[in-house]
Amino acid sequence: MSQPVIGVLALQGDVREHLTALRSLGADPISVRRPAELAACDGLVVPGGESTTMVKLARIFELLEPLREAVRGGLPTFGTCAGMIMLADRIEDGAVGQETIGGLHITVRRNAFGRQVDSFEDDLEVDGLAAPVRAVFIRAPWVEAVADDVDVLARVAVGPAAGRIVAVRQGPLMATSFHPEVGSDDRVHGMFVDLVRSA
Amino acid sequence: MAENTPDTPLEHGTSRVKRGMAEMLKGGVIMDVVTAEQAKIAEDAGAVAVMALERVPADIRAQGGVSRMSDPDMIDSIISSVSIPVMAKARIGHFAEAQVLQSLGVDYIDESEVLTPADYTNHIDKWAFTVPFVCGATNLGEALRRITEGAAMIRSKGEAGTGDVSNAVTHMRTIRGELNRLRAMAEDELYVAAKELQAPYDLVKEVAAAGKLPVVLFTAGGIATPADAAMMMQLGAEGVFVGSGIFKSGNPAQRAEAIVKATTFHDDPDVVAKVSRGLGEAMVGINVDEIPQPHRLAERGW
Numbered sequence A: 001m002s003q004p005v006i007g008v009l010a011l012q013g014d015v016r017e018h019l020t021a022l023r024s025l026g027a028d029p030i031s032v033r034r035p036a037e038l039a040a041c042d043g044l045v046v047p048g049g050e051s052t053t054m055v056k057l058a059r060i061f062e063l064l065e066p067l068r069e070a071v072r073g074g075l076p077t078f079g080t081c082a083g084m085i086m087l088a089d090r091i092e093d094g095a096v097g098q099e100t101i102g103g104l105h106i107t108v109r110r111n112a113f114g115r116q117v118d119s120f121e122d123d124l125e126v127d128g129l130a131a132p133v134r135a136v137f138i139r140a141p142w143v144e145a146v147a148d149d150v151d152v153l154a155r156v157a158v159g160p161a162a163g164r165i166v167a168v169r170q171g172p173l174m175a176t177s178f179h180p181e182v183g184s185d186d187r188v189h190g191m192f193v194d195l196v197r198s199a
Numbered sequence B: 001m002a003e004n005t006p007d008t009p010l011e012h013g014t015s016r017v018k019r020g021m022a023e024m025l026k027g028g029v030i031m032d033v034v035t036a037e038q039a040k041i042a043e044d045a046g047a048v049a050v051m052a053l054e055r056v057p058a059d060i061r062a063q064g065g066v067s068r069m070s071d072p073d074m075i076d077s078i079i080s081s082v083s084i085p086v087m088a089k090a091r092i093g094h095f096a097e098a099q100v101l102q103s104l105g106v107d108y109i110d111e112s113e114v115l116t117p118a119d120y121t122n123h124i125d126k127w128a129f130t131v132p133f134v135c136g137a138t139n140l141g142e143a144l145r146r147i148t149e150g151a152a153m154i155r156s157k158g159e160a161g162t163g164d165v166s167n168a169v170t171h172m173r174t175i176r177g178e179l180n181r182l183r184a185m186a187e188d189e190l191y192v193a194a195k196e197l198q199a200p201y202d203l204v205k206e207v208a209a210a211g212k213l214p215v216v217l218f219t220a221g222g223i224a225t226p227a228d229a230a231m232m233m234q235l236g237a238e239g240v241f242v243g244s245g246i247f248k249s250g251n252p253a254q255r256a257e258a259i260v261k262a263t264t265f266h267d268d269p270d271v272v273a274k275v276s277r278g279l280g281e282a283m284v285g286i287n288v289d290e291i292p293q294p295h296r297l298a299e300r301g302w
Helices: A015-024 A035-039 A051-060 A064-072 A082-087 A187-198 B015-023 B036-045 B057-063 B072-081 B095-104 B140-148 B166-184 B187-197 B201-210 B226-234 B252-264 B269-276
Strands: A005-009 A028-032 A043-046 A077-080 A088-092 A104-109 A120-124 A133-137 A142-146 A151-155 A165-170 A173-176 B029-033 B049-052 B086-091 B108-112 B133-137 B153-156 B216-218 B240-242
Touching: A005 A015, A015 A028, A015 A187, A028 A035, A035 A064, A043 A082, A043 A187, A051 A064, A051 A082, A051 B252, A077 A082, A077 A187, A082 A088, A082 A104, A082 A173, A104 A165, A104 A173, A120 B015, A133 B015, A151 A173, A173 A187, B015 B153, B015 B216, B029 B036, B029 B252, B036 B049, B036 B072, B036 B252, B049 B072, B072 B086, B072 B095, B086 B095, B095 B108, B133 B140, B140 B153, B140 B166, B140 B187, B140 B201, B153 B166, B166 B187, B166 B201, B166 B226, B187 B201, B226 B240, B226 B252, B226 B269, B240 B252, B252 B269
Parallel strands: A005 A028, A005 A043, A043 A077, A077 A173, A088 A104, B029 B049, B029 B240, B049 B086, B086 B108, B108 B133, B133 B153, B153 B216
Antiparallel strands: A104 A142, A120 A133, A142 A165, A151 A165, A165 A173
């Protein structure tokens, strides 16, 4: 799999940034809005955006069950921010009745850092990367709790949320609270592309 | 896992954080709401954000008078009723209204021509704020001037409160055409281009090289149907503001959801056709041509 086909869920959100990052890493990225497009993927990115909008559209356009099946079936999947919420088994502070794709054995707290005025960027050490990532957090969630099979890849270093978990991995699933697709640092995407290639 | 060193404080309100927020709204619909109940309907319909305001543009147009920032109580009630981002409008140049909105915790401020301008010379210095701003534009020069002042998102002005999409189309086509022209220019032509666009040379050069604005471009002003939204997305909008078009129509919840679906599947006429069925009455429209010049909102701001 020298050039894996990696889908980006394109119901809403910053799809283009993910497509650009994946392309620059030698993957073959495609937009995914339909079950047939999902079926063609070796890996999937669930982008940043508004999780309530994404899950609603996924349900209406009959993509939610295929997404659940794909993740259950071991499709390498990477969620950023809203994408992390979409992959989480449980949400705190979700909209009433908010569903997810699930599969990642974590509990996330939505909008955990506060409103947009509380959004921030910071240098973040990520397990597996030699130098820190400039991490951009936008109305971001954090991980409240993880199951034993989930590896914690990063925690916030400073500020009121110091110690909070913001990047995780569980087998072929990865998720970050922040947006590695915002900016020009492709290393976190690189970790995911490697994961897809080794799957 | 790796340990982080607490050597630098968190940076709030950077360009990346402000512009990034707008990136997350892409492909989505932002809906004008005047009550907490409407905000809930918008959220349930799949809106990516709501715009809290006292009167929708159609009512501002009908009732006249000076139109201002909304009551903080009303904005608070909307903020506490939904989990999606809440935007609110400040008058052009009214930096104190913007300060109030930031203190209320709104997620984005629209420095909007829909309200009565407070300053006919200067727009707000948007760099001075932590909260990001969206501003309207009718052409590329206007968009670049707003970005120079710190706007982190641009929308077409269109002609708000009319249900007539023609001005939004003109503005989007104008911006797109000017971007294409800039991209095709030789480097030594960009100096005069900057002069003609009345925008800083460095920004013009950056935009010419990138072939796009450095911030997200939405459309607004007169979008009333799923097909309107689909057309604007095909014309290059990255997302849609719907003002009066939803809550001035016969069946707001259904129309809101239909516009959300049509925005995502803007390039799939089968979906747009399907969601356009049985929506009931659209908002009553006003042809922009029939509005006397001084009452055209798009001509506010410069």
